[in-house]
Amino acid sequence: MIEKIKRERMLVAFTLLGFLIIAFIVVTLGNMLATQVIQDLGGLIKVTQDPVVLNSIWLSMYTAFLATLVAFIFGVPLAYILARKEFLGKSLIESIVDVPVVVPHTAAGIALYTVFMHHGGLIGAPLSSLNIVCEDAVPGIVFAMLFVSAPFLINSARDGFKSVDPRLENVARSLGASQWHTFCKISFPLAFRHILTGSILSWARAISEFGAVIFLVSWPRIAPLLMYERFESYGLSTSRPIAVLLIFICLTVFIFLRLASMRWQRHDSD
Amino acid sequence: MIEKIKRERMLVAFTLLGFLIIAFIVVTLGNMLATQVIQDLGGLIKVTQDPVVLNSIWLSMYTAFLATLVAFIFGVPLAYILARKEFLGKSLIESIVDVPVVVPHTAAGIALYTVFMHHGGLIGAPLSSLNIVCEDAVPGIVFAMLFVSAPFLINSARDGFKSVDPRLENVARSLGASQWHTFCKISFPLAFRHILTGSILSWARAISEFGAVIFLVSWPRIAPLLMYERFESYGLSTSRPIAVLLIFICLTVFIFLRLASMRWQRHDSD
Amino acid sequence: IDVGTPQKVELKVFHAGSLAVPFGGQGNVTMEKAFEEKYPNVDVRLESAGSVATIRKVTDVGKTADVVAVADYSLIPKLMYPEYTDWHVMFANNKMVLAYTNQSRYANEINQDNWYEILRRPDVKFGFSNPNTDPCGYRSQMVCQLAELHYNDSKIFDDLIANNTAITGRLENNTYIITVPDDISPSQRVSVRDKSVTLVTGLEAGGLNYAFEYQSVAKQHGLMFVELPSQIDLSSVDYADTYKKVQVVQASGEAATGSPIVYGMTVPKNADHPELGLKFVEFVISSEGQDIMESYGQPPIVPAVGSGNVPEELANAVAS
Amino acid sequence: MIAIKGVSKNWREFSLKNIDLEVRKGEYFVILGPTAAGKTLLLELIAGFYKPDHGEIWVNDKNVTRMPPEKMGIGFVYQDYSLFPHLTVKENIEFGLKLKKMPKEDVEKKLKEVMKMLDISHLSHRYPRTLSGGEQQRVAIARGIVIEPSIMLLDEPLSALDTRTQIRLREELRRVHRGAKLTTIHVTHDQTEAMALADRIGVMMDGEIVQTGTPEEIFHSPIDEGVAEFVGVENIIEGIVESSEEGATTIRINDHIIEAISSAEAGSRVRICLRPESITIAPSKTTSSARNTFSGTITQLVPLGATYRVEIDCGFPLVALITKTSMEDLGLRAGKKVCTSFKASSVHVL
Amino acid sequence: MIAIKGVSKNWREFSLKNIDLEVRKGEYFVILGPTAAGKTLLLELIAGFYKPDHGEIWVNDKNVTRMPPEKMGIGFVYQDYSLFPHLTVKENIEFGLKLKKMPKEDVEKKLKEVMKMLDISHLSHRYPRTLSGGEQQRVAIARGIVIEPSIMLLDEPLSALDTRTQIRLREELRRVHRGAKLTTIHVTHDQTEAMALADRIGVMMDGEIVQTGTPEEIFHSPIDEGVAEFVGVENIIEGIVESSEEGATTIRINDHIIEAISSAEAGSRVRICLRPESITIAPSKTTSSARNTFSGTITQLVPLGATYRVEIDCGFPLVALITKTSMEDLGLRAGKKVCTSFKASSVHVL
Ligand SMILES: Nc1ncnc2c1ncn2[C@@H]1O[C@H](COP(=O)(O)OP(=O)(O)OP(=O)(O)O)[C@@H](O)[C@H]1O
Ligand SMILES: Nc1ncnc2c1ncn2[C@@H]1O[C@H](COP(=O)(O)OP(=O)(O)OP(=O)(O)O)[C@@H](O)[C@H]1O
């Protein structure tokens, strides 16, 4: 045993280093969850019955879902194009897709506000004449979430389509399938695991967004904003149970979808 | 031409859909930048001379760099282990690495506050007896950034190491290289492009973090917080130039590193 | 590079959002700059929030502040006595106005007498800050309720507030009690923001036509504003009895009764640098500080008025 | 019938240049070429996955140059078979049928038929990744022919398999081809495979078709040295034409004279090509119809499995091929003197 | 000398079972086995990249079972050559040398030497991806031998190459082996390659070494039907031993009697193995030393490049191999009656 450790010195050191960062994550979340459950289970239970909290969590989940849906509808086709076609400016487009990831959320929030504000917003004004109001309204939340979360879905879906051998598509076409039929029956199912992973990430990213949303929409309050307000107004003991509940819900969804995507028959190559 | 469009109907539709989401990103950012430059170039110039703004941007860049550095030191070894070894609970570890991505930032902020607070924090208390204060201090910013940004570096580095054929490592060892030497001369250089990409993402993620940081540290003010405060206190006209400046800096760094990583000789397989 | 500048003493000032400009704005002379000039080894750091949130940061979140300055002095005895402090000074006052810009709808029509008619129009969007976290917010409610009395129009509050939000009002023992739930659910016609200053952005951007603001804020941001009658603008000690007729019950259960707008300030007991905190308070109520307040449209109370166990250091600057 | 008329196409780092090709109805046409010659790309072009920059493709007297691949009615089998990994064998095969909007019973019937014909009925519910290479190939072929294409394109269908399976499946291919009378284009880099299967062969190099002809023509009369080398002509020897009369040519190589049949002019420098298997080895000079006889010394004997490669120095180097039995019978070994002979008609002059 | 003693190792879906193997000093040992037999894993185990679950590995009388690979002094060449893509040819080759802490001039000298020996000096500044397969292989070999290993392990070093290059590089391998007197283990699935190179062969199937012996032994006396089939014995025919006297055995197949040399007991059911190249075909009965002579009818002629596979029905099916010239000389074609003969010693009885 000792001999083995000596032989594998580097791996042992690596494991220790890696362990620290895992421990950091686990301790940070675990400590909060444990503290809440042990010291103030009542507070947690109360929060699960507070309609304001539940409403805002529901709002967050729902808008995040909408944002992911929109990202899916517009992003999956884009991902397919990026995976399959070579064209001038492609790497520019790819960089643009990544930009929301590098832009600070609050700056993105200000940008979103500038564009989507009711009066004079480049997009907000025309939309509001269609009776779609973004400022302080659900569409605004969805747009803000979309901005920050779409890159995750697009990049993941692109990797997915790239992992599908174009020859499979060629064969399908030679067998008489149209481009669209080929996409539906071959490319999409084979890239599905990647797309699902991307959607989970995108949803998680959307539900956790705070900075970008609050500039445009401070009402209705998404869960992160409610939590911040509660923290500022009443402190840790009031806001922590909401955090615990939210984390719990997110982790449940995450674990569930992750298991689902792992069980999804692994026909793809990696 | 028309015939071609008809033949490639699906691709045309896909391109249009994809174009919309690209346009959304471009318009959102472009509109803000343009508005700022055209309507209030003076404000932008003034902001570049405001020491408070510059300090907070510098603080953000610097702490984000530290967070990335820490993530690098602890995360790259973890990524290597995850890429190379099979062990019980590996997929659990992988899920844990992903957890910070799905946990809402504000909830993460509360968790971080719980653990790192000066009094009674599981890590904060011992650290403060070592004279390392996290609450409202630079180490706190770094820890909060680390929490949210480490997954990006780890996942990217893991993919990088996975793309290195283990046979290359085997050959290096048969030629007399120790495990560590093999890592330094073969595995790391070959995974470097991925690691660099991961580091950029991680840095960007750290610099843009807001929700997780503000619970633990509201002073010194990182740039996103300063921006938020300015927005809250003085409105759009005061906060927008900061946003523009910050976006400009982030994009510059991003584009620069992206070009660098593209020029990095592409010895890896993809 | 300033990363906290360790060799300097940090003086933490938590203040109401409406004090942001005179305290730490971008003007050449602010409290922060002037004080730092006077005490070069001190680094003043300002944290701005709604007044209630400002106090809660100390009392509930567990942060330490060396000075707390809020837009409603009565919050200090109500929320901080006796555990966190046992004194406060009243150093400035203010009045409620209805701010707008020249792009606002009906900007050329509005005046002291028809403002509530214009706010009633369906194509007008107006805003106030959150009554649960910002005194300016609950004062906006009081203004609307008092307007019913003043203009003799019993529908003003219902039309402007009750029908657009979950906030309700009722008459009880000759007092108008306005209840603000946690979930305000504003309609599309009104905008509720955390801090009143945020509404300025809406006005400037054109998303909002009118907003209830402190006069100081309106002035500082160069907005146009409707001056409201003294009977309803919560400025005059003369109408203190009138103001008293309204009471706002916040979601937390705390009740705020109408009173003239007077800013209060204190040094919490758990401050890290209580002496410096006192120095700052002293500076704000000194004539130099009062000049600064004045210059930003925030009329100081001269001399400042102390209440409770006012520390000796301040005794000669304060009337009680 | 497939006619490819002056087709060119540029990719970023590779191009197909001016391809002219005609494949007759029912023919088994093999495209033979080294790796990266562009064979796969040419097949993909024919199938319509890419569109040529110039030139036209005609199938059964119809210009199909711009037709989308799903309208072409061409069966395609890729090198790695490209079975749909998320579908079972049955679902793979019926993929094309289902698109044809035929009654369900007919689909089932055709499916049964083709699966029986290729002996894969027992695999119908398995997923591709659980199949061996040979099984996968048969499924791929079944999937291709079940839609009754007029043309079948096979991209190196045997190269991923081991020698035994290769030989077995060659038979199968020939059987299917005969049975369905399918016009077939088969791509390979393996000369043996080409020889074993082809009615005609097109040799492709560097994006060009350099020679077309029967296997006999290709292997014995390569058009240039490149083709000659590629198709396994191991003896390429330089010489000068001494005389040439009505096809009967004599060529001087060092001090030796070789007789050949060619129209080269006297005095010109030529290269003669001679396949190793065309050379007979005898222990001593014998009389035979072969016009060229040289004695020489064996320099090396290289075992190639069932055959041996014999390197002989006859004043010029010669490589011959003989079976193991013959070698043992003749008692060949390095250093031994032998007599080599080959017919004038075996000599191809470039 | 390498001795592998009862080595076993389990992976999740595959295991190496009880491998016993001895490779003598300076020997060229070939491990021959079909795809997925575990050949690569066995080599990796010998090189120390994996540690066995059971058993021991000895190299030059030292137990190296648990030694880390960098201490073993073994050169390894992978199937795909695994050149370091981010290093130039020169840097690749000097990678191992640099670790040896030898003076810089010595490094340069050795480098020059080995690059000259393998004729790759002109490539020294190129990156691996710009090299052809053959060039890559030579670089990989250079990288392996420059550290002067006591043992060289080659994992299918030729399988990625085309036939011509294969044959050329086989020569090269033999030359290097002879020159450096390296104990070499070479893994392949190609019988021809094994035959051409091996001093001794170990046949591996399904994670086990099933037979070890000289090429002669392996190809003519396979230990069981699996090996027989794998090494290309195409004639495997069932029969019953009629009599057996001092090795001279007669075996009845249908109505025919075959003479063989074996110790099988009379009355037992056996299978006889006969390689196609051991069968001689003549137009009519001739007298020869071959004890078994049968006449039959050619059912099929399959071209295999330089040779033809002749399928003959002699009452039982026989497959023979003959060169193209012989075929033409004899005028063979399907349906023709011929006489086949083979020696009793060519018949291997299972
Ligand atoms: N889709 C593609 N786009 C651009 N270039 C390609 C594409 N596919 C292949 N190539 C390049 O074109 C050249 C010819 O490739 P092709 O696959 O047609 O060769 P091949 O003759 O089929 O070789 P092989 O025997 O290896 O299959 C190669 O250099 C290859 O890298
Ligand atoms: N690192 C590994 N861990 C676990 N299983 C492996 C590993 N490498 C290969 N295998 C599996 O072990 C079996 C034997 O693989 P191996 O590569 O040794 O076969 P091989 O005989 O070299 O075949 P080939 O001729 O295809 O190279 C295969 O089923 C393969 O999937």
Ligand SMILES: [Mg+2]
């Ligand atoms: Mg190909």
Ligand SMILES: [Mg+2]
């Ligand atoms: Mg292998």
